[in-house]
Each structure stands twice: as C-alpha cells, then as structure tokens.
Amino acid sequence: MEKSKITNQNEHYSLITATTMIIGIVIGSGIFFKCDDVLKFTGGDIGLGVLVFCIxxxxxxFGSLTLTELSLRSKKSGGVVGYFEDFISKKAASGFGWFQTFVYFPTLTAIVSWVAGIYTCILFGLENTLEQQVFIGFGYMILLYLVNILSFKLGGYFQNISTVVKLIPLLGVALLSIIWGAQNPALPEGVELVSKSNVGWRWLAALAPIAFSFDGWVVSTSITNEVKNPKRNMPLALIIGPIIVLGVYLLYFLGLNKMLGAEYILSTGDSAINKVGELLLGTHGSRIILTIILISVLGVVNGVILGGLRMPQALASKNMIPNSSNIAKINPKFKLSISSCIIYFIISTIWMIVHYIVQKYKLLAGGDISEISIVFSYASYIILYIKVLKMKKEDTIKSNFKGIICPIFGIIGALIIFVGGFISNPLYVTFFILFCTLVCLIGYTYYKNSESC
Known part of the structure; x- marks a missing residue:
C-alpha cells in the first residue's frame, strides 16, 4: 500500500503534459539552419526534402517506443547511460558515457554556439567571416557557462523563455505561407545562383542534418516513470509528439520554400530566413525574425551546457573517470561540481577549435562535427534495440508490437540515418566514427581496469 502511494506521487505528468514536453525537447534550433543543408543534399528537390523529414x-x-520499454524497467538515472548500465553492462555504460561527455555534448555546444555567432553577424551587419562567427560563439559559450554555474535558476528561466520563443517563427512562417501569393524574390546583388541538380542517391546525406534537427528525442524517455499510467500514456505521447514536431517542421520547410523558392534558399543559405522577415514585416522585419531566432539558438546552447557540465560529475559518481572522488564533489554554494564544469568547458573549447579547422578547410563537405556524433549515437542505440528483441524472446516483454516491430523499425531507422551520414563524406565520417568508437573503448577499458583493481 505504501509503495503504491509513492508510485502515484511520482506519476504526476498527464498525457498532454508528456506530449508537450517531448515537443519542447525535440524542437530545437537545427530547423533554422539545416533547411538549406537539406535542400543542398537533395539538389533542391522539395519532395525528397519532405521524405527525409519523414524518415x-x-x-x-520507433526508437523512442523501444527505449521506453527499457525506461519502464530501469532503476538507474542518466537516461541512455542508465539503460546501458542496467541492461548491457557497467563497462558499456562507461564507454557510452565517455562518448557523451567527451564528444557528443561538447560538439553540440561548440556547433550551436557557432550558429549563434552566425546569426549575430547577420543581425548586426558584422563581417560574416568564420573567425568572427567562432569568436562571437565562443563569447556566448563563456557567458552561458557562467550563467549556469552562478545561477542554475537563471539558466532554467532562460531555457523556458527560449522554448516558447522558438515556436514563433516556425508557426509564423508555416501559417502565413498558406495565404502567400507573391512571386519568389530575386537574389541579392553579388550572390551567386545555385541551381537545382540531380544528386542521385546522395540525397541520403540529408539525413545527417535531419538527425541534428530531431536530436534530443532520447531525453524524453527519461520522464517515463513520472508519467501517469506510463504503459499507456508514454507510447501515445511518443507517437503524437514526434508527429506534431514533424508537422511543424514540414509546414515550416514547405512554407519557406513557397515564399522564397528552393534556389533562393540554396544560394543564400542561413541568411534565407532574413528575407522572410523582410517580406512579412517590412524593413525591420528581418531584425525581428533574426532576434527571435538568435534567442532560440542561445536557448539551445544554454540547454546543452546545462546538461553537459553535469556529465563529468555523473560519470565520477559511478567511478567511471579518473580522479572520480574529487570530480564527484558537489559545491554547496553552487550546487554543482566545479571540477566537472571546468572539465566540460575545456573539452568544449577544444571542440570549438576542431570545428574551426573542419570548417576552414571544408573537411566535411558542408556538414559539421556534431552531425557525425549524432549519427554515431543512433548507431549506439542499436545495441539497446537488440536488447529489447532479446527481452521479447525471453518473454520479459509480452507485446509483439513493442518487443519485435518497434525495435526492428528502430534498427532500420538508425541504419538509414547512419548510412546517410556516411554518404555525406565517406573518408572523414569513417575517421570520425572510428574516433568515437575509440573514445567508447577507452571508457569501457578504464572501468574494466578500475573494477579489477
């Protein structure tokens, strides 16, 4: 009886709340600066663009429905790291935890900070060079680190505000494009026309930026145990939520193309949204739209930093990294591990430098380092999907849909995205995937050795 009461107290999110939380987690900043990448990889073919969004x-x-079966049975915190710890092994959890701490979160921090630098240059008419973008982005990164360390409440407030703000341009462009009847605008002077082209099977490379735009969904499975009637409501929320996100993304993507035309977006890249603001709201419209987008992007930087700076401490609390006893200590004043924050800042700075080199010498053919780490994440989830298939075989999971269909489709989806990432740049993507694998192996080996000591 007492256990039942505790369970009921913990289950406080309704189906509607769970669905809106998933939507808020998944919709990020990627959609604003990845639309032109999607068009580039599809050769300007809008139909193929719609297809990759659907994939x-x-x-x-199917990935989230599969992982929900693990979250319902998990006793560990930490999301995917907890699933690896509970259902695969602590060594595997350490390996994946090292990847998230030293590659995944810091590469996202570096990339989204850089994007904030891009939109700042456009907004204020600054010289839009890579050096300027990276310098401004690094400044934002430092600022939001300090905000989250000095006041976790302030960081939380900014996160809530930016979540609401980012929906304004998405829904605005989507709805207004329905009644839009004007011709596509002419290209600005000095901008070279990029025409549509036949890209063959290279359109699969568009799945890398799509994966970035949809990234964050896996976090939503961590709220499973706090949802009322989770066996019924979480699967529903994890179907309804992504479908709504897909709908918003497609309406924005199609709306942008209707108002500007595919060739305008291909030619102007990230600056395309600038023209939409001008068309809708007049001379000052572009500034209004860009300001909203900048706040949205900074909200994503804040969110990634908010989670990332806790990662070294989370690993240290499980004795999965060197000097764990010191890194695990929580500062009573800041309610954070200062060592963890410093480690994460240094790693993010290193990745910002790596990103600069990659962009400077165009090593990823228009892509970026975060896309590859996200693609690697999808490949890693396959291990968990296979575990769910085994649980069905062992009769731990009774439902054929949840134990067979969902994990199989989850594996297919992950493999398609992995192949798409590989096609975008076979040489450097192979190198980067091997690097991510090496980081996982180091984390795996470290815990294995420390366990035997």
Missing part, C-alpha cells in the same frame, strides 16, 4: 520522424517514433 527522421520514423526513426524517432
């Missing part, structure tokens, strides 16, 4: 949603829905 992205497909991967989310």
């Amino acid at each position: 992205g949603a497909f991967g989310i829905i």
Whole structure:
C-alpha cells in the first residue's frame, strides 16, 4: 500500500503534459539552419526534402517506443547511460558515457554556439567571416557557462523563455505561407545562383542534418516513470509528439520554400530566413525574425551546457573517470561540481577549435562535427534495440508490437540515418566514427581496469 502511494506521487505528468514536453525537447534550433543543408543534399528537390523529414520522424517514433520499454524497467538515472548500465553492462555504460561527455555534448555546444555567432553577424551587419562567427560563439559559450554555474535558476528561466520563443517563427512562417501569393524574390546583388541538380542517391546525406534537427528525442524517455499510467500514456505521447514536431517542421520547410523558392534558399543559405522577415514585416522585419531566432539558438546552447557540465560529475559518481572522488564533489554554494564544469568547458573549447579547422578547410563537405556524433549515437542505440528483441524472446516483454516491430523499425531507422551520414563524406565520417568508437573503448577499458583493481 505504501509503495503504491509513492508510485502515484511520482506519476504526476498527464498525457498532454508528456506530449508537450517531448515537443519542447525535440524542437530545437537545427530547423533554422539545416533547411538549406537539406535542400543542398537533395539538389533542391522539395519532395525528397519532405521524405527525409519523414524518415527522421520514423526513426524517432520507433526508437523512442523501444527505449521506453527499457525506461519502464530501469532503476538507474542518466537516461541512455542508465539503460546501458542496467541492461548491457557497467563497462558499456562507461564507454557510452565517455562518448557523451567527451564528444557528443561538447560538439553540440561548440556547433550551436557557432550558429549563434552566425546569426549575430547577420543581425548586426558584422563581417560574416568564420573567425568572427567562432569568436562571437565562443563569447556566448563563456557567458552561458557562467550563467549556469552562478545561477542554475537563471539558466532554467532562460531555457523556458527560449522554448516558447522558438515556436514563433516556425508557426509564423508555416501559417502565413498558406495565404502567400507573391512571386519568389530575386537574389541579392553579388550572390551567386545555385541551381537545382540531380544528386542521385546522395540525397541520403540529408539525413545527417535531419538527425541534428530531431536530436534530443532520447531525453524524453527519461520522464517515463513520472508519467501517469506510463504503459499507456508514454507510447501515445511518443507517437503524437514526434508527429506534431514533424508537422511543424514540414509546414515550416514547405512554407519557406513557397515564399522564397528552393534556389533562393540554396544560394543564400542561413541568411534565407532574413528575407522572410523582410517580406512579412517590412524593413525591420528581418531584425525581428533574426532576434527571435538568435534567442532560440542561445536557448539551445544554454540547454546543452546545462546538461553537459553535469556529465563529468555523473560519470565520477559511478567511478567511471579518473580522479572520480574529487570530480564527484558537489559545491554547496553552487550546487554543482566545479571540477566537472571546468572539465566540460575545456573539452568544449577544444571542440570549438576542431570545428574551426573542419570548417576552414571544408573537411566535411558542408556538414559539421556534431552531425557525425549524432549519427554515431543512433548507431549506439542499436545495441539497446537488440536488447529489447532479446527481452521479447525471453518473454520479459509480452507485446509483439513493442518487443519485435518497434525495435526492428528502430534498427532500420538508425541504419538509414547512419548510412546517410556516411554518404555525406565517406573518408572523414569513417575517421570520425572510428574516433568515437575509440573514445567508447577507452571508457569501457578504464572501468574494466578500475573494477579489477
């Protein structure tokens, strides 16, 4: 009886709340600066663009439904790291934890900070060079680190505000494009026309930026145990939520193309949204739209930093990294591990430098380092999907849909996204995937050795 009461107290999110939380987690900043990448990889073919958005949603829905079966049975915190710890092994959890701490979170921090630098240059008419973008982005990164360390409440407030703000341009462009009847604008002077082209099977490379736009879905499975009637409501929320996100993304993508035309977006890249603001709201419209987008992007930087700076401490609390006893200590004043924050800042700074080199010498053919780490994440989830298939075989999971269909479709979705990432740049993507694998192996080996001591 007492246990039942505790369970009921913990289950405080309704189906509607769970669905809106998933939507808020998944919709990020990627959609604003990845639309032109999607068009580039599809050769300006809007139909193929719609297809890759649908494939992205497909991967989310079946992947999240599969992981929910683990979250319902997990006793560990930490999301995917906890699933690896509970259902695979602590050594595997350490390996994946090292990847998230030293590659995944810091590469996202570096990339989204850089994007904030891009939109700042556009907004204020600054010289839009890579050096300027990275310098401003690094400044934002430092600022938001300090905000989250000195006041976790302030960081939380900014997160809530930016979540609401980012929906304004998405829904605005989507709805207004329905009644839009004007001709596509002419290219600005000095901008070279990029025409549509036939890219063959290279359109699969568009799945890398799509994976970035949909990234964050896996976090939503961590709220499973706090949802009322989770066996019924979480699967529903994890179907309804991604479908709504897909709908918002497609309406924005199609709306942007209707108002500007594919060739305008291909030619102007990230600056395309600037023209939409001008068309809708007049001379000052572009500034208004860009300001909203900048706040949205900074909200994502804040969110990634908020989670990332806790990662070294989380690993240290499980004795999965060197000097764990010191890193695990929580500062009573800041309610954070200062060592953890410093480690994460240094790692993010290193990745910002790596990102600069990659962009400077165009090593990823228009892509970026975060896309590859996200693609690697999808590949890692396959291990968990296979575990769910085994649980069905062992009769731990009774439902054929949850134990067979969902994990199989989850694996298919992950493999399609992995192949798409590989096609974007076979040489450097192979190198980067091997690097991510090496980081996992180091984490795996470290815990294995420390366990035997």
